[in-house]
Amino acid sequence: MSAATDLEQGIRAHIGQFSLHVLLVFATGLTIGSERAVVPVLGRDVLGVESVVVIGSFVVSFGVVKSLLNLFAGKWGEEYGRKPVLVLGWVTALPLPLILVFAPNWAWITVGNVLLGINQALTWSMAINAKIDLAGPDQRGLAVGIDEAFGYTGVAVGAWVTGAIAARAGLRPEPFYFLAVVVVLAFLISVFLIRETVQYAKAEGDDDHHDANLSFGAVLKRATYGDRTLFAAAQAGHIENFVDTLFWIAVPLYLTSQGLGIGAVGVVIGVHSAMYFLQIGTGGLADRIGRRPPVIAGMFLAAVGVLGMVFVEGYLPWVAMAAVSGIGMALLYPNLMTVPSDAAHPTWRSAGMGVYRMWRDSGYAVGAVVIGLSMEFVTAEAAFYLTGIAMVLSGAIVYLWMEETHPDFGTHEPPAPASESPARAVPDD
Numbered sequence: 001m002s003a004a005t006d007l008e009q010g011i012r013a014h015i016g017q018f019s020l021h022v023l024l025v026f027a028t029g030l031t032i033g034s035e036r037a038v039v040p041v042l043g044r045d046v047l048g049v050e051s052v053v054v055i056g057s058f059v060v061s062f063g064v065v066k067s068l069l070n071l072f073a074g075k076w077g078e079e080y081g082r083k084p085v086l087v088l089g090w091v092t093a094l095p096l097p098l099i100l101v102f103a104p105n106w107a108w109i110t111v112g113n114v115l116l117g118i119n120q121a122l123t124w125s126m127a128i129n130a131k132i133d134l135a136g137p138d139q140r141g142l143a144v145g146i147d148e149a150f151g152y153t154g155v156a157v158g159a160w161v162t163g164a165i166a167a168r169a170g171l172r173p174e175p176f177y178f179l180a181v182v183v184v185l186a187f188l189i190s191v192f193l194i195r196e197t198v199q200y201a202k203a204e205g206d207d208d209h210h211d212a213n214l215s216f217g218a219v220l221k222r223a224t225y226g227d228r229t230l231f232a233a234a235q236a237g238h239i240e241n242f243v244d245t246l247f248w249i250a251v252p253l254y255l256t257s258q259g260l261g262i263g264a265v266g267v268v269i270g271v272h273s274a275m276y277f278l279q280i281g282t283g284g285l286a287d288r289i290g291r292r293p294p295v296i297a298g299m300f301l302a303a304v305g306v307l308g309m310v311f312v313e314g315y316l317p318w319v320a321m322a323a324v325s326g327i328g329m330a331l332l333y334p335n336l337m338t339v340p341s342d343a344a345h346p347t348w349r350s351a352g353m354g355v356y357r358m359w360r361d362s363g364y365a366v367g368a369v370v371i372g373l374s375m376e377f378v379t380a381e382a383a384f385y386l387t388g389i390a391m392v393l394s395g396a397i398v399y400l401w402m403e404e405t406h407p408d409f410g411t412h413e414p415p416a417p418a419s420e421s422p423a424r425a426v427p428d429d
Contacts, residue, residue, distance in 0.1 A: 007203045009136030011143065018134050018143075020193055022150050024086070025127040027186035029154020031093060032120055033273065034179040036155065037163035037266035039100070039109065040252045042171045049106050056249050056372030058106070058113040063245075063364025065117030070361055073125035074354025075216055078347075081198045082126045082133070083190070089122025090187035097180035101173040123186075124151060125357060129350045132341060133197035136204070137407060140341055141291070144334040145283015152276030152333075158182075159273060163266020171262075204346040219348050223340055223355035229412050232402035233339040234359040236299060239394035240332060241363030242370070242387045243302055243325060247272050250371050250383045251309070255318065257380065264315055268322050275326025276333065283334040290406040291335040291342070292398075298332025299395030301325075307388035310381045336360075342405035343412060 011018050039058065043049040076085050092115050099112035128147045135143035162175035169175075214222070223230045247269055255265045282294050305325025312321055337356065344352035367387070374382040403412040 007200055009134060009200055009204070011135050011139055014134040017195055017197070018131060020189060021127050021130050021134075022146060024186055024189060024194070025124060025147050025151040026154040027182050027189075028120060028123045028127065029151040029156075029273075030158040030182045031096075031154075031179065031186075032116065033155035033158020033270075034162045034175065034182070035100075035113075035116070036159040036248055036269050036273075037252055037262065038166050038171055038175050040249055041166075041256060041262055041265075043106055043109065044253065046171055047103075047106050047109070052249070052253065052375040053369075053372040054106060055253070056368040058110045059245055059248055059368035060365045061110045062113040062117040062120075063241075063361055063366070063368060065114050066121040066364065067358045067360075067362035069118055069121030070125055070357035071220075071354050073122050074129070074350040074352070074357070077126055077129055077198065077350045077354075078201075081196045082130045083194055083196045085122050086126040086130075086194060087187070087190045089119050089126065090183065090190050092122070093119040093183045094187065097176045097183060100176045100179070121357075121361070123190075125350075125354065127151070128337070129201075129353065130194075130197045132349070133200040136200075139287070141287035141335070141338050142280075142284045144338050144341070145279040145281070145286075148283070148334040148337070149277045149279035149330075152273050152279070152329075156270040156273030156276070160266050160270035163263050163270070167261065167263030167266075201346050201349065214345070214348050216348075216351055219344075219351045220355050223344075223352050224359065227343065228401050229403045229405065230340055230343060230356070232398050232400075233295075233336050234356055236295065236332070236394050236398050236402075237336050237356060237360030238363040238366070239390050240299065240302065240329065240336070241360055242367035242390055243306055243329060245364050245367035245371055246306065246383060246387050247322070247325075249368060250375060250380065251322075253375070254309075254380045254384075258313075260315060260318075268315075268318050271319050272322035272326040272329075275323055276330050278327060278330035279334045282331050283338070286335045286338060286406070290404045290409065291339050292402060292404045294331040295335050295339075295402070296395060296399050298328045298330070298335075299391055299398060300328070301331065302328030303388045303391035303395070304328070306384055306391065310384045339402070339405050342407060342410065 040055055043055045049055050096112050096115050103109050131143040131147050165175045225231050252265050286294055302325045305321050308321035340352045340356040371383040374386055404410040405412040
């Protein structure tokens with residue numbers, strides 16, 4: 001594309017492709033959601049795994065792989081385009097249903113989650129970057145909100161559907177037939193219907209701003225510790241994934257140990273994830289009031305919901321607390337991701353978001369270890385206390401250090417790239 005009109009940005013101008021990317025991120029959520037309610041219980045009740053730490057190992061493998069691939073997915077998306085990386089992500093998911101159906105032991109489940117981590121990193125990274133490419137800077141928060149809302153609605157639906165199937169037909173193989181259909185359809189859509197969007201980011205970044213030519217190493221440094229605001233966002237993203245990990249490992253094991261059936265557990269987990277659909281509103285809200293207020297409110301509200309899970313008892317109170325924590329996550333999740341998007345030049349925005357997503361999703365691995373050890377050697381309730389307290393402390397760091405990054409009324413000023421020498425700069429191609 002070369003004409004200016006061909007590179008017009010805006011959700012309405014690209015509603016067809018934007019909608020396809022919404023559908024694909026919904027499929028990405030369905031893929032991971034299909035494991036949420038069923039797989040931990042499968043490990044305990046079918047494969048005979050007694051250690052919570054061992055059960056948590058499949059989340060550790062997922063988190064390590066996804067966080068590292070997030071880092072490089074953004075870089076690859078700039079070098080090779082969004083579509084090839086997206087297609088590769090769905091290719092890696094094709095064997096996953098077969099592994100879950102036929103796995104003879106827990107080691108196979110852990111290997112399967114390596115593939116899941118690759119799938120989630122590549123497909124979700126490209127889904128969000130493609131939406132931002134098409135939406136443009138004026139609708140960036142809305143685009144991120146829509147992406148995360150439909151992605152986590154997919155998680156909720158996947159958990160609910162597979163939980164319901166497992167309650168009627170058993171923990172396997174039937175729940176994973178549903179997963180197989182999702183993966184195959186998403187792969188076909190990515191190959192035959194999706195078009196490339198990287199040209200919109202390149203056109204948006206076609207200027208001589210001093211930030212335009214940062215090397216990948218400089219982007220990694222700035223987005224990790226070279227900018228106090230981006231550090232605050234990265235550590236908050238890391239800690240808030242403890243909540244997601246809690247609902248993946250601890251909640252199904254804790255609630256089933258309290259006598260709740262697998263179908264009801266799927267509903268509790270599904271309600272938590274369903275609240276993420278509110279991100280359509282919270283992302284758009286941040287376009288009007290800034291990123292900082294909803295992030296701070298969300299950190300503390302999610303902590304209340306997590307701690308409430310062990311202070312209440314019974315199906316409906318657990319559903320209510322799951323909803324509270326989910327609402328908190330809906331407030332903070334898309335707007336934390338918009339912070340590095342605001343602060344980055346378009347030429348390295350994908351890489352900058354990849355760095356943030358690396359630190360965020362490494363929270364799966366760290367959270368799985370912390371939650372698993374606390375459940376194994378202290379009590380199941382200890383995992384909820386530790387996660388809630390960590391969210392409060394992380395929220396305090398955000399309150400003290402994170403400046404507003406909204407392009408219209410933000411207070412954030414990025415540090416001058418004094419350490420970036422011309423020899424290390426990335427050319428403007």
